[in-house]
Amino acid sequence: MSVNVNAVAYLRNRREVPWPDLIDIARAILKAGAHGITVHPRPDERHIRFSDLPALSRLITEEFPQAEFNIEGYPTRHFIDLVLENKPHQVTLVPDTPEQSTSDHGWDFAADGEMLLPIAQEFKAAGIRVSYFADADPADPALAQQAGADRIEFYTGPYANETAPEAVSRELAKLKATADAARRLGALRLNAGHDLTVDNLAALRRAIPDLAEVSIGHALTADALMLGFPEAVRRYLRVLGHNA
Numbered sequence: 022m023s024v025n026v027n028a029v030a031y032l033r034n035r036r037e038v039p040w041p042d043l044i045d046i047a048r049a050i051l052k053a054g055a056h057g058i059t060v061h062p063r064p065d066e067r068h069i070r071f072s073d074l075p076a077l078s079r080l081i082t083e084e085f086p087q088a089e090f091n092i093e094g095y096p097t098r099h100f101i102d103l104v105l106e107n108k109p110h111q112v113t114l115v116p117d118t119p120e121q122s123t124s125d126h127g128w129d130f131a132a133d134g135e136m137l138l139p140i141a142q143e144f145k146a147a148g149i150r151v152s153y154f155a156d157a158d159p160a161d162p163a164l165a166q167q168a169g170a171d172r173i174e175f176y177t178g179p180y181a182n183e184t185a186p187e188a189v190s191r192e193l194a195k196l197k198a199t200a201d202a203a204r205r206l207g208a209l210r211l212n213a214g215h216d217l218t219v220d221n222l223a224a225l226r227r228a229i230p231d232l233a234e235v236s237i238g239h240a241l242t243a244d245a246l247m248l249g250f251p252e253a254v255r256r257y258l259r260v261l262g263h264n265a
């Protein structure tokens with residue numbers, strides 16, 4: 022599990038003060054057993070600032086060498102250069118426009134695959150794994166792989182935001198069918214994220230037991246306001262079957 026610390030940066034940025042300290046919180050998250058840290062810097066720096074990236078990268082390299090650093094975002098030239106400078110283990114490319122309030126869809130690989138392929142090649146040449154944000158569509162894994170994907174990250178918002186049992190089952194079935202299509206390709210691995218909570222995570226894990234990674238930010242941060250980050254992290258880890 023990779024914890025997204027965007028919401029912590031959002032709280033910090035309310036004032037011109039350096040707290041909550043992003044690095045102290047990321048350290049507490051990793052000490053509690055999370056497997057990595059995710060950030061999604063947006064062009065207006067409304068939460069993660071570009072200047073946060075070197076310190077996060079250093080924290081992981083120097084204090085948590087087993088942990089993963091994952092940077093998400095739309096691949097403008099500026100974003101690509103930021104990622105190359107900060108050398109995360111994984112980059113997750115997301116088709117968000119600059120003014121979008123949050124991510125709400127995966128790539129249209131048929132339309133964007135040609136544009137994405139050389140970008141993926143540039144990251145891979147630098148030793149950075151490439152994941153693409155993807156909708157639940159069984160046609161997508163093959164197209165993503167042609168566009169250079171090592172992984173896809175399922176956009177789980179449509180699943181997470183349903184409450185009626187039939188609608189939840191329908192969205193899970195779409196994710197499962199897409200995971201089945203990805204598995205048939207062999208090398209492509211599966212991540213998932215967006216609006217995952219301690220309540221909706223278990224059914225997702227049962228539907229796709231071989232998920233390589235989930236990235237969770239908003240709900241885990243909300244839980245941490247009540248519980249503190251270490252206990253919130255451990256709760257999510259336990260749902261994922263880890264001893265925490």
Ligand SMILES: CC(=O)[C@@H](O)[C@H](O)COP(=O)(O)O
Nearest residue numbers: 027061093115123124214215
């Ligand atoms: C790709 C994805 O689902 C997350 O990165 C999410 O978009 C976080 O971004 P915000 O924290 O800006 O909502």
Ligand SMILES: NCC(=O)COP(=O)(O)O
Nearest residue numbers: 025214215216236238239
């Ligand atoms: N990739 C998804 C992510 O990093 C966190 O999304 P959310 O839990 O903040 O919705």
